[in-house]
Amino acid sequence: MDKSRGTLQKNVLQGLTVREAMRRQIISLPAGAGFDRCIRALIKYKVNALLVTGHRQEALGVVSKTDLMGAYYAGLPLTTPLQDIMVGPPRFCRADDSLDAALDVMRAHRIHRLYVEEEQGGQAAGVLAYPDIVGLLYRYCHRCDRSILRSGKTGADLAEHLTVREVMTPGVEAVAESAGLAQVMEALAAARLAAVLVRDETGLPVGVVSKTDLILAYLHGLPHATPARTIMNFPVQDLPQDEMLALAVQQMIFSDIHRLFVYKEDHRDIVGVLSLSDAARFRSGACRACLTSRIKI
């Protein structure tokens, strides 16, 4: 995010607390559970990480899709207990903390979620992740009189609304469809990405391999040499760079899509990726009207 933007402008999240965005359903497993059980839980509950707990349900650590991808790369058996790879202790916040402060912690520590601590006992009462913050932003924008998410907006109104290009992460990581899964994992780890674009021999984007696909490949026992095309999702979910941010976020939230690839002129010309994390980090809702009013505050 642009630093000057962050210091000059207040944002939509100001005044809101963690309590308003946090999710109360916590997906957790005991420290002795195997990776296979963890992968099933991540898939079924559509979460990127789960909490690892001890005998008294106390929070010991976190295992994410990234950790499991690392275990797959290292060739660890699926029966390995979660305690062997968990990252702990989990980072906590309080339900009454400001959402802004929580986002600052997440950004400073490069983590994607914070657990919400109960009064005592080291147990988690909730979890705050980027998609939940985007959900809150979306609700805020939906309620607004200027929203393009409701009918009746004119061309003039649209000018004040942010476009995808202003928020997306520019650039794209791609692999050939014949690339092995080990190569895909190396590309994802090096670029700290959650998904990689797959191109055919002519350079045409033909699919996407995400960490979700990779942990499923792990669960199915696929060897590292398996070509990316075997597990890729297709077609590529994309949108033009001048699409309204609000509409893109709407599409991601309601279709359970974690990211959309962004093209410039045509579908071959992918220039970036928009994820729910990008939208959350931006913190500004979906239109410039908010930004202007905030500068005056």
Added chain:
Amino acid sequence: MGETAREVMDTEFFTLRPDLTIAEAVRLFKMASEASGRRVFGMMVLDERGRLAGMLSIYDIFLLIRPKHTHIWGEMGDLDLTGLLDAACRRARNLQVGDIMTTEVLTVAPDTPLLLVIDIMIKKHVRRLPVVEESRVVGIVYLSQVFGHIQDKLTGG
């Protein structure tokens, strides 16, 4: 010893394999419903050696197709949900049974007293219990059959 699981268990049942797709599993749910004359909402999953590997219920499938952000839907009366359910089902179709099945499955033995079966069903909120003997699945007890069995006793008939 009194009545046991053996007296109420079904010994003819359909099962799933972990490598079946969700689409194939749902087709088998349908076949099992037609064959048994009652709606089948869950089936046992057996591994290649015929041992119990897990259970797949419609609850597991519902979790998969339920949108993650439904908590923000409430206030959006103008939301157009056309096609979302179809898209969610399309995404779920090609996953495998073994990707989402529940592997922590409660089981009973054929000699487990019926009163204990009822107790487990109440405490653990389960509607079906595999019956396992020497690591082999020999039957399944459905809540409806347990109720059917005790109906006469309850009515004094």
